[in-house]
Structures are given as structure tokens and as C-alpha cells.
Amino acid sequence: MEETISLKEIAEVIKKRLAFILTFILGAAFIAAILSYFVLTPEYQSSSQFIVNQTQQEEDQFTQSDLRTNVEIINTYNVIISSPAILTPVIDELGLDLTTNQLADKINVSSEEDSQVVTVTATDEDPVQAVNIANTTVEIFQEEIPSIMNVDNVAVLTQAELSENPSPVAPNPILNIAIGIVLGAMFGVGIAFLLEYLDNTIKTEQDVSKELNVPVLGVISHVDEDDIRGLQQGNTEQTETTGRRGLNGAKKTV
Template identity: 90%
Template sequence: MEETISLKEIAEVIKKRLLLILTFMLGAAFIAAIVSYLVLTPQYENSSQFIVNQTQQEENAGQFTQSDLRTNVEIINTYNVIISSPAILDPVIDELGLNLTTNQLADKINVSSEEDSQVVTVTATDEDPVQAVNIANTTVEIFQEEIPSIMNVDNVAILTQAELAENPSPVAPNPVLNIAIGVVLGAMLGVGMAFLLEYLDNTIKTEQDIAKQLDVPVLGVISHVDESDIRGQQQANLGSAETTGRRGLNGAKKTV
């Protein structure tokens, strides 16, 4: 026989374990804040752009066509691979004196281009904002120098260079986002723990629990009475008696 749970029961469980759920939420938010502000290292990024266009010979001849544009856009995919290759990154490491391997430097570089666009953006990410600028600019400059010998074409021109902002802001971590994620995860864990504890709690609390656990009908219920309830009832009875006495006296006066 399958057990079902109603929305009312769900609400009662959440209300009963609300303190536990809030504790999980606050704990997760606190951990996320500690990790974001004290553990994770801030990362800065900067970008340099170059454009892929027709070769110098085609410019002089005035024979640039839509087909040439389409060819340039298609070749950008090849350029994206070349930029991340040792042929470009090894000279960048030597130029900047980086203590990195080719793969480590490749992880710091992201190459992207808009659809049907001849502009390629090279974004470098590093713990040092100045280093991020240097990596982006040096990578594009060396790519421009090496691509004629690699592809036997000269159709790359630098469009914009990376520049260091006056007050650079890190792109990662994002403390607000991390704390929000922590609160959500904490709420999920808290609710899950609340229902787990409720499921593991096999104590008898209601008449239905008795009938379910013992498989016997309930003949009657004895209510639990506290001393405060007895004193309250006695005071109520005394008050009722005093009121009745006053009414009797008032009636006797009227009769006299």
C-alpha cells in the first residue's frame, strides 16, 4: 500500500523543522561567503581584438568580393585553433618570461568571434590584472607576426589592444552569486533533512499512528491535563460561583 503525503502535512513538517532549515541556509551562506572572500583568488581578465580581412594584394587589385568575405569568416575557426597552439603560446611564454606550460597558458586564454563576423576577441584571465593585459596583447601581436609563415597569408590586423583600467574589478569569484547559490542549496539540504528526520521518527503522536502501528481500533482518548489547566478551571469555577452568588443577593434585595 503506497503512502501519500498532503500539502498540509508538508507544510506542518516544514513549520516543525523551520529552525533546522534556517540553520542549513545560514550555514551554507556563511560557508559560501568565507570561500568567496577568503579562499578563492580573484581573477582579472582583459581582451584584445584583431580582424581578419583580405590580403594586401587583393586590396590593391580591388577584387574583394562577398566570396572572399565568406572565406575569411570560415578561416577564423582555423585561426582560433592556431592561437592556442604551441606555435603561438611558446613565443608568448618566452616574451613575457612566464613560469607556465603551454597548456596552463592555453587555459588562461579564450578565443571567440561573433557569428558571421571577421573580428576575433582574445581574452586573457590572470590573478594579476597587469599580466592579463600583457598576455592578451602579446598573444595577438605574436599571432599577427607568425601567421604569414604558418598560413602563407597576411590578412590579420590588430583592431584594439587590451588596456589596464584605472580600478580593475575581478571577474571571479562573484560573492553575491555564490552566497545566493549557497542559500538555495542550504534550503534544499535543510528541507531534505527535515523530511528525513520526520521519516525516521517512529514515535506515536496521534490516534491514527496507534491504529496504523498496532492495527487495533482506538476506543477512546485520555487528554493530558496540566496543573495550570486545573488551576485555570478552578479559578473559572470560583468566578462562576461568585457571579451566581451576586445574582442571588440582588434577587433577594429586590424581593425585600
């Protein structure tokens, strides 16, 4: 038999285990902050751009077909830039202790749609190294592409430069903390409902009627020792008060 749960019951479960859920949220946010500020290594990015042109013709003019060809060939250039033919000389030039695959992971090549401009972005833990990788990759690509494809249509547009106060692009503490809060809330609420579902103890009159399918005739309240002491103390004070009233009445009668 399928069971349904109402919004009111959901709200009651959340209210009942709110402290438990908040613990998850704060714990996840705290862990995200620790990882972002003290564990994860900051990474810096730097970009260099080049433009793809046709080799200068005698009439010194470019047709629409030439421009379309340049845009199409950029996809090929993107693959060549990340190949060992380019990255191996970059490693040798900079003296990097990396393999070509590791260096390829640090480089991202992109271009806008229908644009002849290609952006080479390098990411590294050292901002200076990121600048060197981006600039050296573009320079070596410009030197090697004539021998690889027998063309000379690459010109450096802008070089990567090191700013005075470089800011890391990763990790992003605010974003990580926000993600931690969301995940903590999801896990907290999920576990809270799981605990509520697994809790099969009988606590209320409704639970008795639901489980046994019989009406509730009466309820016996739980009395602990503090209640008994309070009741005894109240009875003692009441007896003493009654006794005083009786003595006062007797004196007046005499």
C-alpha cells in the same frame, strides 16, 4: 502499498522543522560568503581583438566569397592561437612560469557569428598580467601566422588596456551566496523530509490508529512534577479559603 503525501503534510513537515531548514540555509550562505571574500583568489580579465582580412588585391575590392572564406578560416585561427606554436613564444616573451597547457587555460578565443572580428580574452590573478597576456598573444599570432599559413590577413583592431580601478570577474560573492542559499534550502528540506520519514515513533492518536488499525478509546494525558505542584498548591489555597469562610460563618452564628 504506496503512500501518498498531501500538500498539507508537506507544509506541516516544513513548519515543524523550519528552524532546522533555516540553519542549513544560513550556514550555506555563511560558507559561501567566507569562500568568496576570504578564500578564493580574485581573477581579472582583459581582452584584445583582431580582424581577419584578405590580402589586399590589385583591384582593391573584396567579394562575398572572400568574406565567407575569412569567416570560415577563423575557426582554424582559434585553434592556432591556443597551440604551442603561439603560446611558447608568449611564455618566453613575458617570462611566465607556466606550461603551454596552463597558459591555454587562461586564454579564451571567441568570435561573433558571421563576424571577422576575433576576441582574445586573458584571465589572471594579476590584472596587469592579464593585459600583457592578451596583447602579447595577439601580437605574436600576427607575427607568426604568415609563416604558419602563408597568409597575411590579420590586423590588430583593439589592444587590451588596464583600467584605473580594475574589478575582478571572479569570484562573484552575490552569486555565490545566492547559490549557497538555494543549495542550503534544498539540502535542508531534503534532510528534514528524510528525518521525518525515518521517524517511526508514535506521537498522536492518528499514529495509533494507522499503525495498529484499531480505534482509540481514550487518551491519558501526561502529568509532570510541575503540574502536580501546581495542583497541590491550588488545593491548599482552596482549603484555606474554605476554612476562613467556615470560621466567619461560625462567628456570625455565635
